[in-house]
Amino acid sequence: MASLLDEEGAISESFEKCLRQIFAKYCNPKPESPFSGQLPPNACLDPAGLDAWACDTNGQPFSEDTKEEILQFMDVTDEGNLTFKGFLQVYQLQTENDEEETWRDLAKHGFDRSLNFVQKS
Numbered sequence: 001m002a003s004l005l006d007e008e009g010a011i012s013e014s015f016e017k018c019l020r021q022i023f024a025k026y027c028n029p030k031p032e033s034p035f036s037g038q039l040p041p042n043a044c045l046d047p048a049g050l051d052a053w054a055c056d057t058n059g060q061p062f063s064e065d066t067k068e069e070i071l072q073f074m075d076v077t078d079e080g081n082l083t084f085k086g087f088l089q090v091y092q093l094q095t096e097n098d099e100e101e102t103w104r105d106l107a108k109h110g111f112d113r114s115l116n117f118v119q120k121s
Contacts, residue, residue, distance in 0.1 A: 002115040004095050004102055011088055011095070014115045021117065022109045023087050026053040035117075044081035057105050 004015045011019070017037060024034040026049040031039055045053060050070075051061040062070070074086035082090075095102045103113065110119040 001113045004099060005092075009096070011092055015091075015095075016088065018106060018109075018111050018115050018117075019088060019091055020084070022053070023084050025109075026050075027084075039084055042077075044077050044083050045087065046079075046081045050082060057108055 002014055003012050006012045020037050020039065021035060023043070023045070024031045024037075024039060026045055027039065027043040028046050028049060029040045029043060031043070047067075050067065054060065054062045070082060070086070070090060071080050074089045075083045076086055077083060091102060091105075094105075106115070110117050112118045
Protein backbone atom coordinates (compact mmCIF):
# COMPACT_ATOMS: atom_id res chain seq x y z
CA MET A 1 0.00 0.00 0.00
CA ALA A 2 1.27 3.45 -0.92
CA SER A 3 1.69 6.22 1.63
CA LEU A 4 -0.61 9.20 1.47
CA LEU A 5 1.58 11.30 3.73
CA ASP A 6 5.36 11.52 3.82
CA GLU A 7 7.62 11.31 6.89
CA GLU A 8 6.93 14.97 7.71
CA GLY A 9 3.16 14.47 7.47
CA ALA A 10 2.85 16.32 4.16
CA ILE A 11 0.98 14.96 1.16
CA SER A 12 3.22 12.45 -0.62
CA GLU A 13 4.28 13.06 -4.20
CA SER A 14 2.30 10.07 -5.52
CA PHE A 15 -0.83 11.12 -3.60
CA GLU A 16 -0.51 14.66 -4.98
CA LYS A 17 -0.44 13.25 -8.53
CA CYS A 18 -3.75 11.47 -7.85
CA LEU A 19 -5.27 14.62 -6.38
CA ARG A 20 -4.08 16.62 -9.39
CA GLN A 21 -5.93 14.22 -11.72
CA ILE A 22 -9.09 14.40 -9.60
CA PHE A 23 -8.92 18.20 -9.40
CA ALA A 24 -8.39 18.42 -13.18
CA LYS A 25 -11.70 16.65 -13.74
CA TYR A 26 -13.68 19.38 -11.95
CA CYS A 27 -11.68 22.60 -12.28
CA ASN A 28 -12.16 25.59 -14.51
CA PRO A 29 -10.55 26.28 -16.83
CA LYS A 30 -10.07 22.65 -17.81
CA PRO A 31 -6.54 21.44 -18.56
CA GLU A 32 -5.80 20.56 -22.19
CA SER A 33 -5.12 16.97 -21.17
CA PRO A 34 -6.69 15.89 -17.86
CA PHE A 35 -4.17 13.07 -17.33
CA SER A 36 -1.08 15.15 -18.06
CA GLY A 37 -0.83 16.40 -14.50
CA GLN A 38 -0.61 19.97 -15.82
CA LEU A 39 -3.17 22.39 -14.44
CA PRO A 40 -3.82 25.85 -15.86
CA PRO A 41 -2.23 28.42 -13.51
CA ASN A 42 -5.62 29.89 -12.57
CA ALA A 43 -7.48 26.56 -12.24
CA CYS A 44 -10.00 26.42 -9.41
CA LEU A 45 -13.20 24.72 -8.34
CA ASP A 46 -16.09 27.10 -8.83
CA PRO A 47 -19.40 26.31 -7.05
CA ALA A 48 -20.49 23.92 -9.83
CA GLY A 49 -17.11 22.13 -9.81
CA LEU A 50 -17.16 21.89 -6.01
CA ASP A 51 -20.66 20.37 -6.10
CA ALA A 52 -19.74 17.92 -8.87
CA TRP A 53 -16.64 16.77 -6.97
CA ALA A 54 -18.64 16.41 -3.73
CA CYS A 55 -21.38 14.43 -5.51
CA ASP A 56 -18.90 12.06 -7.17
CA THR A 57 -17.00 11.64 -3.91
CA ASN A 58 -19.78 11.60 -1.30
CA GLY A 59 -22.95 11.00 -3.28
CA GLN A 60 -24.30 14.50 -2.60
CA PRO A 61 -23.19 18.14 -2.63
CA PHE A 62 -21.64 19.62 0.49
CA SER A 63 -23.95 21.35 2.95
CA GLU A 64 -23.83 25.15 3.00
CA ASP A 65 -22.01 24.95 6.35
CA THR A 66 -19.33 22.67 4.91
CA LYS A 67 -18.90 24.92 1.86
CA GLU A 68 -18.56 27.97 4.12
CA GLU A 69 -15.97 26.16 6.24
CA ILE A 70 -13.95 25.12 3.18
CA LEU A 71 -14.04 28.60 1.70
CA GLN A 72 -13.17 30.23 5.03
CA PHE A 73 -10.23 28.03 6.03
CA MET A 74 -8.77 26.76 2.77
CA ASP A 75 -6.92 28.57 -0.01
CA VAL A 76 -9.40 30.22 -2.38
CA THR A 77 -9.34 32.78 -5.18
CA ASP A 78 -10.55 36.36 -4.65
CA GLU A 79 -13.88 35.15 -6.02
CA GLY A 80 -14.09 32.42 -3.37
CA ASN A 81 -13.27 29.44 -5.60
CA LEU A 82 -11.17 26.60 -4.20
CA THR A 83 -7.61 26.53 -5.58
CA PHE A 84 -5.52 23.39 -6.05
CA LYS A 85 -3.58 24.44 -2.93
CA GLY A 86 -6.90 24.58 -1.06
CA PHE A 87 -7.87 21.18 -2.47
CA LEU A 88 -4.60 19.76 -1.10
CA GLN A 89 -5.36 21.40 2.26
CA VAL A 90 -8.77 19.65 2.37
CA TYR A 91 -7.13 16.27 1.77
CA GLN A 92 -4.24 16.99 4.14
CA LEU A 93 -6.70 17.60 6.99
CA GLN A 94 -8.95 14.71 6.08
CA THR A 95 -6.05 12.27 5.80
CA GLU A 96 -4.59 13.35 9.14
CA ASN A 97 -7.99 12.79 10.79
CA ASP A 98 -9.33 9.77 8.90
CA GLU A 99 -6.97 8.16 6.40
CA GLU A 100 -9.54 5.45 5.58
CA GLU A 101 -12.01 8.08 4.37
CA THR A 102 -9.34 9.39 2.00
CA TRP A 103 -8.76 5.87 0.66
CA ARG A 104 -12.53 5.56 0.04
CA ASP A 105 -12.49 8.88 -1.85
CA LEU A 106 -9.57 7.73 -3.98
CA ALA A 107 -11.33 4.44 -4.78
CA LYS A 108 -14.43 6.36 -5.91
CA HIS A 109 -12.21 8.25 -8.34
CA GLY A 110 -10.63 5.08 -9.74
CA PHE A 111 -7.40 4.75 -7.73
CA ASP A 112 -6.20 1.59 -5.99
CA ARG A 113 -4.21 1.38 -2.76
CA SER A 114 -0.98 1.61 -4.73
CA LEU A 115 -2.26 4.96 -6.04
CA ASN A 116 -2.53 3.63 -9.57
CA PHE A 117 -5.43 4.74 -11.73
CA VAL A 118 -7.30 1.51 -12.43
CA GLN A 119 -10.69 2.55 -13.76
CA LYS A 120 -12.54 5.47 -15.20
CA SER A 121 -14.88 6.87 -12.59
